[in-house]
Amino acid sequence: MKFYLILSLSLFLGCLNFACETHVDAPAPKPDSTVAARSPEPVAQPVAVPSPAIPKLQAELLDDRNKTTTSPIGSFDFRNFSYPLPRGWENPDGSDITLVNGRRDPVMVNTDVDSSDDEKMLAKADRRIGMSYVTTKFMDVNGDGQDEALVILKIETAGSAIPQVVYVYSWKDGKPELFWNFRTGDRADGGLKDVRVENGLLVVELYGEDRFLLGQMETGKITGDYEQLCCPTYFTRTVYKWNGKSFLMQGKRLTYSVSDPNAAPVENMGEIVNNPSKSAKK
16 A cells, blocks of 8 residues: 555656756747838928019010111100000190109108198199100101101009000101000009010000000000919000091900910900800801
């Protein structure tokens, strides 16, 4: 009996010792190789975009075309001369404007809020329009075989606006004789782009959509023609013929893209904008 007890105890202790010797701690889990260490996403930095250059709207007017002539009018000094003011730009007393060395500064008068009505009226009477000489172009605009002078002046507004007036003079009895003048708008708002003669006809280009001359003034904007004054995106070309008394428009009004002047123009755009249903039927 003792023998069996001793044998059982020996077996039990042997198994216990074997279990202790063969136990191995579970290995630490290896990092998942599929999850790579990620660095923070780079933050996109803003890129400075330079402002677009303001176009040189007077480039064509100031180029070398039509700057000389064999006519006596070519030697006249239009920088020191008197000009009638166009409708809408008159002096309070209706007087002409006289340039001295190509300029006449405006006379700006500020009236005090406490001034009487009579004082304000007297102050306003002292106001004067300013003008500066831009250039003179010589070309035969009326088909008489002689060059006329197209004198271009800028209205001085004491600001950045560029409204202009074009005076057309012939040479008669030894001096210039005015037979037409017209005013233009300000830059994209009907400003003067170019004036020239082609095939005996006067070509006038104004910035804006469907802008043309009506008598001695440029027409107003059509619906939807709104853009920054500095940077016109359209211009309109119209052609005129002298009938002995005035210039009459010939053909259609053509609106071109400034960025692609060789693309097909839009004809009489104002009629399309104002009567879309009628235009669609054509």
